[in-house]
Amino acid sequence: MTTALDRQTKKAANLLVASAKHSYDPRIDVDWQQPLVEGKWFLPERRISLYGTEMYERLSPEQRLLLSREELASSLAAGVWTEHILLHLVSRYAYKRDVTSPQVQFALTEIADEVRHMIMFARLVDRIGSEFYPVAKKTQRNGLLLKTFAPVPALWAMLLLTEEFFDRFQREQAADESVQPVVRTVARIHVVEESRHISFARTELERFVPTLSKRRLELLRHFLAGVVKTIRHDRYNPLMYERAGLDPKAAVAAGRANPIGKANAAYGAERIAPYYRKIGLIGGRSEKVWHDAGWLKD
Structure with a gap:
């Protein structure tokens, strides 16, 4: 009888082979x-937070392009922070485990991927002419606490x-010819390498979640x-x-009230929300938060 651990071992071994065949070095594989x-846009125009609002209609074409650049730079900064947290968590996962196992070896490979992605995102911010965005205090x-104390199931779930959420938008960027070529190249590399991480995390969650008590699940x-x-x-x-030359208070209000923004959130969550509902990671009081954010369809 094949166990969940057997399936995860086989999955990790296959992903190690895929990593050897389909990994990139952004210093070489991106023409900086x-x-x-x-x-050309830095994000697809329809994904700009103010798209469809009165404020957006008043912007010149140059201002719209600038806004798309700054929104990309802001999202890349969030990506660097996320990758940084994840590489710490994955390192904790590997720390006490058998380094000869395919699972641990793939976890170490994933850490190397995340480091390259952080550098790639930072170089892209510089290349498009923006400045880096600091993370809110x-x-x-919260990140310091998370990377130090989060339990393993929280690692794979986060x-x-x-x-999954950002992969949806990057697949779109990679395929959209209206977007800057260098942005499309970076998105394509990230999609290829993160697809392995996504696959591994799904298998880990399917092994972990059924073992959680009611309290831990909640x-x-x-x-x-x-x-x-x-x-x-x-x-x-x-x-x-x-940085795009707009009134930040008015722009934040317009962005938050923009129904297209909620539709974009639903697009990003189109794969992950049904999956989390299926395996029990959305339910109870948490469901309202997903609805309010636009991540969950009725």
Whole structure:
């Protein structure tokens, strides 16, 4: 009889082979010298937070492009923070385990991937002509606690949640010819490498979640709802609007009230929300948070 651990061992072994065949070095595999293309977006236009609002209609084409650049830079900063937290958590997962096992070896491979991704995102911010966005102090404090004390199930649940959500948008960026070529290349690399992380995390969760007590399951649901709230809040970064030459207070209000923003959130959560509902990670009081954020369809 094949056990969940056997399936995870086989999955990890297969992913190690895939990693050897399909990994990238952004120093070599991204042409950082290629010029930016005049008039091309940094995000698909329909994904800009103010798209469809009266404020957006008043912007010149140049201001709209600038806003798309700053929104990309802000999201890349959030990506660096997330990758940093995840590599700490994955390192904790590997710390006391048998390094000869495929699971641990893939976890170490994943850490190497995340380090390269952080550097790649930082270089992209510089290449598009923006500046890096600092992480909010509250998020920094929460991150220190999270990477130090989060239990293993929370690690895989957070990894899968964040990677699945952002993967949806990066797949779109990679395929959208209206987007800057260098942005599409970075998105394509990230999608390929993160697909392995997503696959591994799913298998880990399917092994862990059925073993959780009712109380631990409810705590994990609450934790994930908190991650959703944080992503929703940080999406409307006042600094990105300020750097784009807009009134940050008015722009944040317009972005939060924009129904297209909620539709974008639903698009990002289209795969992960039904999956988490299916395996029991959405339920009880946490369900309202997912609904309020637009991540869960009725």
